[in-house]
Amino acid sequence: MALDHHRVQSVVAEIADEMRARTDRGEVAGYIPELSKVDPGQFGIAVADDQGFVIAAGDSETAFSVQSITKVFTLTLALGIAGDTLWRRVGREPSGSPFNSIVQLEFERGIPRNPFINAGAIAVTDLILSGHQPREALGEILRFIQFVADDPTIRIDEAVAASEQRTGERNRALAYYMKSFGIMENPVEYTLGVYFHHCAIAMTCRQLALAGRFLAYGGRQPSTGRTVVNPERARRINALMLTCGHYDGSGDFAYRVGLPGKSGVGGGILAIAPGQASIAVWSPGLDAAGNSHLGRIALELLTKRLGWSIFGA
Numbered sequence: 545m546a547l548d549h550h551r552v553q554s555v556v557a558e559i560a561d562e563m564r565a566r567t568d569r570g571e572v573a574g575y576i577p578e579l580s581k582v583d584p585g586q587f588g589i590a591v592a593d594d595q596g597f598v599i600a601a602g603d604s605e606t607a608f609s610v611q612s613i614t615k616v617f618t619l620t621l622a623l624g625i626a627g628d629t630l631w632r633r634v635g636r637e638p639s640g641s642p643f644n645s646i647v648q649l650e651f652e653r654g655i656p657r658n659p660f661i662n663a664g665a666i667a668v669t670d671l672i673l674s675g676h677q678p679r680e681a682l683g684e685i686l687r688f689i690q691f692v693a694d695d696p697t698i699r700i701d702e703a704v705a706a707s708e709q710r711t712g713e714r715n716r717a718l719a720y721y722m723k724s725f726g727i728m729e730n731p732v733e734y735t736l737g738v739y740f741h742h743c744a745i746a747m748t749c750r751q752l753a754l755a756g757r758f759l760a761y762g763g764r765q766p767s768t769g770r771t772v773v774n775p776e777r778a779r780r781i782n783a784l785m786l787t788c789g790h791y792d793g794s795g796d797f798a799y800r801v802g803l804p805g806k807s808g809v810g811g812g813i814l815a816i817a818p819g820q821a822s823i824a825v826w827s828p829g830l831d832a833a834g835n836s837h838l839g840r841i842a843l844e845l846l847t848k849r850l851g852w853s854i855f856g857a
Protein backbone atom coordinates (compact mmCIF):
# COMPACT_ATOMS: atom_id res chain seq x y z
CA MET A 545 0.00 0.00 0.00
CA ALA A 546 1.37 3.43 -0.93
CA LEU A 547 2.19 5.69 1.99
CA ASP A 548 0.39 8.99 2.38
CA HIS A 549 3.67 10.93 2.28
CA HIS A 550 2.06 14.21 3.15
CA ARG A 551 0.41 12.87 6.29
CA VAL A 552 3.50 10.91 7.41
CA GLN A 553 5.69 13.96 6.81
CA SER A 554 3.56 16.18 9.03
CA VAL A 555 3.34 13.58 11.83
CA VAL A 556 7.11 12.93 11.72
CA ALA A 557 7.92 16.66 11.81
CA GLU A 558 5.46 17.21 14.67
CA ILE A 559 6.99 14.37 16.70
CA ALA A 560 10.56 15.63 16.12
CA ASP A 561 9.47 19.07 17.42
CA GLU A 562 7.81 17.53 20.47
CA MET A 563 10.88 15.41 21.24
CA ARG A 564 13.22 18.40 20.89
CA ALA A 565 11.22 20.23 23.56
CA ARG A 566 11.30 17.44 26.13
CA THR A 567 13.63 17.60 29.09
CA ASP A 568 13.27 13.95 30.19
CA ARG A 569 15.87 12.29 28.01
CA GLY A 570 17.04 9.20 29.95
CA GLU A 571 20.69 8.32 30.59
CA VAL A 572 23.31 7.55 27.95
CA ALA A 573 24.94 4.10 28.26
CA GLY A 574 27.84 4.52 30.65
CA TYR A 575 29.31 1.04 30.58
CA ILE A 576 30.83 1.48 27.12
CA PRO A 577 33.06 4.55 27.71
CA GLU A 578 32.91 5.74 24.11
CA LEU A 579 29.08 5.79 24.17
CA SER A 580 29.01 7.81 27.39
CA LYS A 581 30.47 10.76 25.44
CA VAL A 582 27.45 11.06 23.12
CA ASP A 583 25.33 14.22 23.50
CA PRO A 584 21.91 13.15 24.91
CA GLY A 585 20.21 16.20 23.37
CA GLN A 586 19.87 14.53 19.97
CA PHE A 587 16.81 12.99 18.35
CA GLY A 588 16.32 11.62 14.85
CA ILE A 589 13.57 9.78 13.01
CA ALA A 590 13.26 8.29 9.52
CA VAL A 591 10.43 6.37 7.84
CA ALA A 592 11.22 4.42 4.64
CA ASP A 593 8.68 3.02 2.21
CA ASP A 594 8.87 0.36 -0.49
CA GLN A 595 9.89 2.90 -3.13
CA GLY A 596 13.01 3.82 -1.12
CA PHE A 597 11.39 7.14 -0.26
CA VAL A 598 12.51 8.38 3.17
CA ILE A 599 10.61 10.84 5.33
CA ALA A 600 12.89 12.13 8.07
CA ALA A 601 13.24 14.79 10.74
CA GLY A 602 15.62 15.87 13.49
CA ASP A 603 19.13 14.39 13.58
CA SER A 604 18.28 11.74 11.02
CA GLU A 605 21.57 12.14 9.14
CA THR A 606 23.83 11.74 12.18
CA ALA A 607 25.51 8.32 12.42
CA PHE A 608 25.14 6.57 15.78
CA SER A 609 26.26 3.24 17.20
CA VAL A 610 23.53 0.75 16.30
CA GLN A 611 24.71 -1.81 18.89
CA SER A 612 22.12 -4.54 19.50
CA ILE A 613 20.05 -3.58 16.46
CA THR A 614 22.68 -5.49 14.45
CA LYS A 615 21.33 -8.62 16.15
CA VAL A 616 18.39 -8.54 13.73
CA PHE A 617 20.81 -8.71 10.80
CA THR A 618 23.09 -11.34 12.35
CA LEU A 619 20.03 -13.48 13.13
CA THR A 620 18.89 -13.16 9.50
CA LEU A 621 22.35 -14.14 8.24
CA ALA A 622 22.64 -17.07 10.67
CA LEU A 623 19.22 -18.41 9.64
CA GLY A 624 20.44 -18.24 6.05
CA ILE A 625 23.49 -20.32 7.00
CA ALA A 626 21.99 -22.84 9.40
CA GLY A 627 18.23 -22.72 8.77
CA ASP A 628 16.12 -23.99 11.63
CA THR A 629 19.06 -25.94 13.13
CA LEU A 630 19.99 -22.56 14.63
CA TRP A 631 17.25 -23.15 17.19
CA ARG A 632 19.28 -25.97 18.74
CA ARG A 633 21.67 -23.35 20.09
CA VAL A 634 19.32 -20.53 20.98
CA GLY A 635 15.70 -20.28 22.13
CA ARG A 636 12.77 -18.14 21.05
CA GLU A 637 11.28 -17.02 24.36
CA PRO A 638 11.39 -13.59 25.97
CA SER A 639 13.87 -13.57 28.83
CA GLY A 640 12.19 -11.15 31.24
CA SER A 641 15.75 -10.28 32.28
CA PRO A 642 18.23 -7.52 31.46
CA PHE A 643 20.05 -7.76 28.11
CA ASN A 644 23.32 -8.87 29.66
CA SER A 645 21.93 -11.23 32.31
CA ILE A 646 23.66 -14.55 33.00
CA VAL A 647 21.20 -16.15 35.45
CA GLN A 648 19.09 -18.21 33.03
CA LEU A 649 22.12 -19.78 31.38
CA GLU A 650 22.83 -21.94 34.40
CA PHE A 651 19.31 -23.40 34.60
CA GLU A 652 18.94 -23.77 30.85
CA ARG A 653 22.21 -25.60 30.14
CA GLY A 654 23.95 -22.73 28.41
CA ILE A 655 21.20 -22.21 25.80
CA PRO A 656 20.34 -18.50 25.66
CA ARG A 657 16.65 -17.61 25.77
CA ASN A 658 16.58 -15.77 22.44
CA PRO A 659 18.89 -14.32 19.75
CA PHE A 660 18.45 -10.71 20.91
CA ILE A 661 19.86 -10.85 24.43
CA ASN A 662 23.64 -10.61 24.51
CA ALA A 663 24.22 -14.32 25.21
CA GLY A 664 21.96 -15.28 22.30
CA ALA A 665 23.59 -12.82 19.93
CA ILE A 666 27.06 -14.04 20.91
CA ALA A 667 25.95 -17.65 20.16
CA VAL A 668 24.57 -16.47 16.79
CA THR A 669 27.86 -14.66 16.03
CA ASP A 670 29.75 -17.85 16.88
CA LEU A 671 27.69 -19.72 14.28
CA ILE A 672 28.40 -17.10 11.60
CA LEU A 673 32.13 -17.27 12.45
CA SER A 674 32.41 -21.05 12.08
CA GLY A 675 34.69 -22.02 9.21
CA HIS A 676 35.91 -18.43 8.73
CA GLN A 677 38.53 -16.05 10.01
CA PRO A 678 37.06 -13.31 12.28
CA ARG A 679 37.86 -10.68 9.65
CA GLU A 680 35.90 -12.61 6.98
CA ALA A 681 32.90 -13.16 9.25
CA LEU A 682 32.84 -9.49 10.15
CA GLY A 683 33.13 -8.57 6.48
CA GLU A 684 30.16 -10.80 5.70
CA ILE A 685 28.03 -9.13 8.39
CA LEU A 686 28.98 -5.63 7.25
CA ARG A 687 28.38 -6.44 3.57
CA PHE A 688 24.98 -7.92 4.40
CA ILE A 689 23.95 -4.73 6.20
CA GLN A 690 25.28 -2.60 3.33
CA PHE A 691 23.27 -4.79 0.92
CA VAL A 692 19.95 -4.55 2.74
CA ALA A 693 20.46 -0.81 3.27
CA ASP A 694 21.58 -0.45 -0.35
CA ASP A 695 24.45 1.68 0.93
CA PRO A 696 28.13 0.66 0.64
CA THR A 697 29.29 3.59 2.79
CA ILE A 698 28.15 2.03 6.10
CA ARG A 699 31.17 1.50 8.38
CA ILE A 700 32.28 0.18 11.76
CA ASP A 701 33.20 2.80 14.37
CA GLU A 702 36.57 1.42 15.47
CA ALA A 703 36.76 3.64 18.56
CA VAL A 704 33.47 2.17 19.87
CA ALA A 705 34.60 -1.39 19.08
CA ALA A 706 37.91 -0.85 20.90
CA SER A 707 36.11 0.75 23.84
CA GLU A 708 33.82 -2.25 24.26
CA GLN A 709 36.63 -4.72 23.68
CA ARG A 710 38.47 -3.12 26.60
CA THR A 711 35.50 -3.14 28.97
CA GLY A 712 33.46 -6.17 27.86
CA GLU A 713 33.94 -8.35 30.94
CA ARG A 714 30.25 -9.18 31.23
CA ASN A 715 30.06 -10.38 27.64
CA ARG A 716 33.28 -12.37 28.18
CA ALA A 717 31.66 -14.03 31.19
CA LEU A 718 28.56 -14.94 29.13
CA ALA A 719 30.65 -16.34 26.29
CA TYR A 720 32.97 -18.43 28.48
CA TYR A 721 30.01 -19.70 30.46
CA MET A 722 28.29 -20.85 27.26
CA LYS A 723 31.57 -22.40 26.12
CA SER A 724 31.57 -24.52 29.29
CA PHE A 725 28.24 -26.00 28.12
CA GLY A 726 29.63 -26.75 24.66
CA ILE A 727 27.52 -24.05 22.98
CA MET A 728 30.46 -22.15 21.43
CA GLU A 729 32.53 -23.68 18.63
CA ASN A 730 35.21 -21.06 18.10
CA PRO A 731 37.84 -19.51 20.36
CA VAL A 732 35.81 -17.20 22.60
CA GLU A 733 38.00 -14.16 21.96
CA TYR A 734 37.51 -14.54 18.19
CA THR A 735 33.73 -14.68 18.53
CA LEU A 736 33.72 -11.72 20.90
CA GLY A 737 35.97 -9.73 18.58
CA VAL A 738 33.41 -10.17 15.79
CA TYR A 739 30.52 -9.44 18.18
CA PHE A 740 32.04 -6.20 19.56
CA HIS A 741 32.82 -5.00 16.06
CA HIS A 742 29.40 -5.69 14.55
CA CYS A 743 27.75 -3.96 17.52
CA ALA A 744 29.96 -0.95 16.70
CA ILE A 745 28.52 -0.47 13.20
CA ALA A 746 27.45 3.15 12.83
CA MET A 747 24.36 4.14 10.85
CA THR A 748 22.06 7.10 10.47
CA CYS A 749 18.31 6.81 11.00
CA ARG A 750 17.90 7.06 7.23
CA GLN A 751 20.29 4.15 6.59
CA LEU A 752 18.73 2.03 9.32
CA ALA A 753 15.17 2.60 8.11
CA LEU A 754 16.25 1.59 4.60
CA ALA A 755 18.03 -1.51 5.97
CA GLY A 756 14.86 -2.70 7.74
CA ARG A 757 12.65 -2.64 4.66
CA PHE A 758 13.00 -6.30 3.81
CA LEU A 759 11.18 -7.07 7.07
CA ALA A 760 8.34 -4.71 6.22
CA TYR A 761 7.87 -6.07 2.72
CA GLY A 762 7.76 -9.85 2.97
CA GLY A 763 11.52 -10.46 2.84
CA ARG A 764 12.24 -8.50 -0.37
CA GLN A 765 14.72 -5.68 -0.61
CA PRO A 766 12.50 -3.33 -2.57
CA SER A 767 15.20 -1.18 -4.23
CA THR A 768 16.79 -4.13 -5.97
CA GLY A 769 13.78 -6.45 -5.96
CA ARG A 770 16.07 -9.16 -4.58
CA THR A 771 14.83 -11.67 -2.04
CA VAL A 772 16.66 -11.40 1.29
CA VAL A 773 14.56 -14.03 3.06
CA ASN A 774 11.28 -15.72 2.21
CA PRO A 775 8.05 -14.17 3.55
CA GLU A 776 7.70 -16.80 6.27
CA ARG A 777 11.15 -16.03 7.63
CA ALA A 778 10.50 -12.28 7.55
CA ARG A 779 7.28 -12.85 9.49
CA ARG A 780 9.08 -14.95 12.08
CA ILE A 781 11.91 -12.47 12.57
CA ASN A 782 9.26 -9.81 13.13
CA ALA A 783 7.59 -12.07 15.71
CA LEU A 784 10.87 -12.39 17.60
CA MET A 785 11.41 -8.63 17.47
CA LEU A 786 7.97 -8.10 18.96
CA THR A 787 8.42 -10.60 21.79
CA CYS A 788 12.14 -10.21 22.53
CA GLY A 789 13.45 -7.04 20.86
CA HIS A 790 13.40 -4.85 23.96
CA TYR A 791 14.61 -7.31 26.64
CA ASP A 792 12.51 -7.00 29.77
CA GLY A 793 10.86 -3.95 28.23
CA SER A 794 9.41 -6.01 25.34
CA GLY A 795 5.93 -6.36 26.83
CA ASP A 796 5.70 -2.65 27.51
CA PHE A 797 6.95 -1.81 24.00
CA ALA A 798 4.29 -4.08 22.44
CA TYR A 799 1.66 -2.53 24.70
CA ARG A 800 2.58 1.06 23.91
CA VAL A 801 3.92 0.92 20.35
CA GLY A 802 2.46 -2.30 18.95
CA LEU A 803 5.17 -2.98 16.36
CA PRO A 804 8.05 -5.44 16.08
CA GLY A 805 11.09 -3.46 17.22
CA LYS A 806 14.73 -3.85 18.14
CA SER A 807 16.63 -1.47 20.35
CA GLY A 808 20.33 -0.89 20.96
CA VAL A 809 22.21 0.79 23.82
CA GLY A 810 23.36 3.46 21.37
CA GLY A 811 19.77 4.74 21.66
CA GLY A 812 18.46 3.53 18.32
CA ILE A 813 15.30 1.54 17.64
CA LEU A 814 14.34 -0.15 14.38
CA ALA A 815 10.58 -0.73 14.16
CA ILE A 816 8.68 -2.53 11.43
CA ALA A 817 5.14 -1.66 10.35
CA PRO A 818 4.47 -4.67 8.09
CA GLY A 819 3.30 -3.62 4.64
CA GLN A 820 3.53 0.06 5.60
CA ALA A 821 7.06 1.18 6.41
CA SER A 822 10.37 0.58 8.13
CA ILE A 823 11.07 3.13 10.85
CA ALA A 824 14.26 4.13 12.66
CA VAL A 825 14.41 6.45 15.65
CA TRP A 826 17.40 7.53 17.67
CA SER A 827 17.86 9.36 20.93
CA PRO A 828 20.89 8.35 23.04
CA GLY A 829 19.28 8.55 26.51
CA LEU A 830 18.06 5.17 27.78
CA ASP A 831 15.38 4.01 30.20
CA ALA A 832 15.96 1.53 33.02
CA ALA A 833 15.72 -1.46 30.67
CA GLY A 834 18.41 -0.02 28.36
CA ASN A 835 16.02 1.07 25.60
CA SER A 836 15.88 4.57 24.10
CA HIS A 837 13.58 6.66 26.28
CA LEU A 838 12.50 9.25 23.71
CA GLY A 839 12.79 6.73 20.89
CA ARG A 840 10.07 4.63 22.46
CA ILE A 841 7.88 7.65 23.19
CA ALA A 842 8.27 8.88 19.59
CA LEU A 843 7.26 5.49 18.20
CA GLU A 844 4.28 5.35 20.51
CA LEU A 845 3.09 8.72 19.19
CA LEU A 846 3.78 7.72 15.58
CA THR A 847 1.80 4.47 15.66
CA LYS A 848 -1.04 6.12 17.51
CA ARG A 849 -1.31 9.06 15.12
CA LEU A 850 -0.94 6.95 11.97
CA GLY A 851 -2.89 3.92 13.21
CA TRP A 852 0.08 1.63 12.47
CA SER A 853 -0.01 -0.70 15.48
CA ILE A 854 -0.30 -4.31 14.31
CA PHE A 855 -3.00 -4.72 16.94
CA GLY A 856 -5.37 -2.21 15.38
CA ALA A 857 -5.93 1.52 15.50
Ligand SMILES: NC(=O)CC[C@H](N)C(=O)O
Pocket residue numbers: 610611612613643644662708715740743807808809810834
Ligand atom coordinates in the same frame (compact mmCIF):
# COMPACT_ATOMS: atom_id res chain seq x y z
N1 LIG B 1 21.69 -3.75 24.36
C1 LIG B 1 22.76 -3.57 23.60
O1 LIG B 1 22.74 -2.80 22.65
C2 LIG B 1 23.98 -4.29 24.05
C3 LIG B 1 25.06 -4.35 23.00
C4 LIG B 1 26.43 -4.12 23.55
N2 LIG B 1 27.38 -4.22 22.49
C5 LIG B 1 26.75 -5.13 24.62
O2 LIG B 1 27.09 -6.23 24.27
O3 LIG B 1 26.67 -4.88 25.79
